[in-house]
Amino acid sequence: MAHPIVLKGKKCALVPIEKDDIDLFYKWLNDIEVSRGLSIVTELPLTHAQEEKWFEEKVTKSDPKNTIFAIKDLASEKIIGNVSLEGHELGIVIGDKDFWGQGYGPEAIILIMDFGFNELNMESVFLRVADFNERAKKAYGKIGFKEAGRLRQNVFHAGKWHDMYIMDILKEEYTARNKSQLE
Numbered sequence: 001m002a003h004p005i006v007l008k009g010k011k012c013a014l015v016p017i018e019k020d021d022i023d024l025f026y027k028w029l030n031d032i033e034v035s036r037g038l039s040i041v042t043e044l045p046l047t048h049a050q051e052e053k054w055f056e057e058k059v060t061k062s063d064p065k066n067t068i069f070a071i072k073d074l075a076s077e078k079i080i081g082n083v084s085l086e087g088h089e090l091g092i093v094i095g096d097k098d099f100w101g102q103g104y105g106p107e108a109i110i111l112i113m114d115f116g117f118n119e120l121n122m123e124s125v126f127l128r129v130a131d132f133n134e135r136a137k138k139a140y141g142k143i144g145f146k147e148a149g150r151l152r153q154n155v156f157h158a159g160k161w162h163d164m165y166i167m168d169i170l171k172e173e174y175t176a177r178n179k180s181q182l183e
């Protein structure tokens with residue numbers, strides 16, 4: 001069955017995550033380039049059973065504080081990643097690297113933040129990003145996230161410790177800068 005579209009953008013849509021999608025997540029997260037961006041390299045290798053557990057705990061349990069979608073490319077209809085708001089914290093992975101650097105990440109973030117601000121009545125959103133993750137920092141900067149602080153020497157990569165940035169944005173800052181995708 002095709003994933004029904006919940007939130008639609010120009011290039012991608014946010015859709016429910018289904019159990020069959022776990023095979024993709026299993027593949028993506030065991031790709032060190034992807035898991036490095038997520039700062040979960042120390043958890044590698046990830047087993048299929050761990051991904052199934054994540055699905056049971058995060059996706060199937062109805063929790064209003066945990067909103068999570070798969071990201072579907074509208075042109076190819078492929079599932080290319082996922083995006084979440086856990087409480088006020090944003091998380092995103094474009095797991096299919098063929099889709100990096102084409103604006104999918106920022107568009108998926110705008111879709112879920114529209115939802116968070118306009119449907120869930122959120123006032124602010126924050127995220128964590130390692131200082132070496134230049135691609136993610138650039139994507140977040142496009143949306144208007146600003147550094148709110150940093151956890152010093154918090155994440156180990158390529159033989160040394162790096163800071164973990166906390167970035168945040170208020171609803172008013174977000175809406176002044178980004179055009180809503182919701183109708």
Ligand SMILES: CC(C)(COP(=O)(O)OP(=O)(O)OC[C@H]1O[C@@H](n2cnc3c(N)ncnc32)[C@H](O)[C@@H]1OP(=O)(O)O)[C@@H](O)C(=O)NCCC(=O)NCCS
Nearest residue numbers: 037092093094100101102103104105129134135136138139
């Ligand atoms: C981070 C991520 C969500 C960004 O999504 P995306 O769709 O690739 O984002 P964009 O299309 O805006 O592309 C990223 C930008 O960073 C730029 N970029 C890439 N590598 C870069 C580098 N080393 N230094 C500076 N800029 C870089 C790209 O050129 C692009 O900028 P442009 O649009 O001006 O050309 C996605 O790449 C991803 O999921 N990565 C793996 C997991 C991850 O890191 N998640 C975030 C955890 S905090």
